[in-house]
Amino acid sequence: MVMCIKGIHIFISVFTASLFLAVTAWLTAPDGLNPLDAILKVYTTGLGNYFGTFFFIFVLGAIFGKLTAISGAADSVASFIIGKLGEKAVIPSVVVACAILAYGGVSVFVALFTVYSMMVSMFKKANLPRRLIPVVYFAGARSFVMIMPGSPQIQNLIPMKFLGTSATAGLVPGLLTAAFQVVLVIVYLSWLFRKVKASGEGWGDDDAVASKGNVPQSTAKDKPQPHVIVALLPMLILLLVLNLLKCDPAIALFCAIVAGLIIYARYLNWKAIISNLAAGTMEGVTSLFNTAVIVGFGALVIKLPAFQESFQTIANSGMSPLMVTAIAVGALVFISGSGSGALSIAMPLIASLFPAAVVDQGALHRVANVAAMSTTPPFN
Incomplete structure (x- = not known):
């Protein structure tokens, strides 16, 4: 450690x-x-x-995440949620946007690239310290989403392999536990931000600190993005195949990838599609x-x-x-x-x-x- x-x-x-x-x-x-x-x-x-x-689950999951990124689908979903909730509700908007992406099968790392630039803008306008960006991000992308029944994240899929259960196993207790954790997350973050504001800590003037190293940037900001409903369709197909049809997670991810290639077709750079999917494959293998x-x-x-x-x-x-x-x-x-x-x-x-x-x-x-x-x- x-x-x-x-x-x-x-x-x-x-x-x-x-x-x-x-x-x-x-x-x-x-x-x-x-x-x-x-x-x-x-x-x-x-x-x-x-x-x-778990080779196919990791690799296919990474490819699907890459597909949502290069098509602008992940950006579309995040922008819609954050835009609707507004900058006055920084914590709920970011938490909800990250949670929807993660529950839709987008990997934690891809979702970070998607929402980072929006989080920076919102935190800066609200004069909130940049050091709290990871706290808010992981509160949405890596807390209650990982334990929610039906989640396509790996922590919910592994027990299926050994117990012969489905992704929605323990549905009611799982939903209650996730809801309890949502409340704890929001209460804690609200307390934390009030404490930070009371101490006078803000974004700061040294923007160079935030620009050092490799800062995540969204991949689909300068081109047309699918409408939020279109963007969500392959994610919904993933959840339906996994949870309603009770298919193997690898099959559900494969179906989501095929659906993404069809539904996102007009938003993809087909000349670079092989290299992009290969990059997603290597990200999955590395993870x-x-x-x-x-x-x-x-x-x-x-x-x-x-x-x-x-x-x-x-x-x-x-x-x-x-x-x-x-x-x-x-x-x-x-x-x-x-x-x-x-x-x-x-x-x-x-x-x-x-x-x-x-x-x-x-x-x-x-x-x-x-x-x-x-x-x-x-x-x-």
Whole structure:
């Protein structure tokens, strides 16, 4: 976690931690797993299995996100929401715009490129400090959306693979939990902004600070954009195929991509379409690899006697299977630094320990999903 926060590449950080874990575990138990096998067999197997299992979800999701960006669809949706709510409602407008994009299947990173320039303009006019832009953005794009039933985000899709559930599993508890989190997010942000305003902190005069480095910019500002209803159609198709037709997430994403290519046709630069989709593919592969290296670390963790003993102690404590799931997933999030990584590590164990005869799988799905967002570090 410290290395990631310091900006060291995720693979170097995770591999260093994995090597340290393998060596120290071997020193404390010499007849156990030796460091060479721990890295070459356990770590790489965990990494490879995750990469293969979720390859199409990550890649197709990134391609769909790229399609919404280059067509101007994401810009259209964000501009419409923010324009309707107005600059006087900075917090709700940005949160709602980001949430709709994320729930529509646009990746967190693509949505950031879409709304960043609008957020800068709104914050500057309202004289709000630029350091709070990430807080408001992630409040909309990466909080309650990730735990809402029906969400096409990876944290809601992973439990499906192991429990045989749908994306809407645990519908009512999931919606209530998401609504509760929406209230908490809005209340907290309102309090935070009042506090900042009371202290006299504002946007500041040093605009050079905000322009250093690679500042995200929208990709479709200088060309015609689809009407907001047209822009939303492929996103709605994604949600319908995923949630009503109960198709595999990869199939739902593929259908959304085909729909996007047809519906956004007049807004696409067809001469550059292959290079743009290839760029989206590489973004998906990069995101998948970064998560897979964390899953490899988690695969190593669960092989250690200390983890096995701890997990068995929790599992046999007499607590509800839902409580066991929440604790196990939450602990692995903190250990691995990744919500999706923790789910991929924990769900095979949980699925085998708590089959449908023991606990409702929909409830298990939703609890695991919520727990995956409980202790996620800010660098994830």
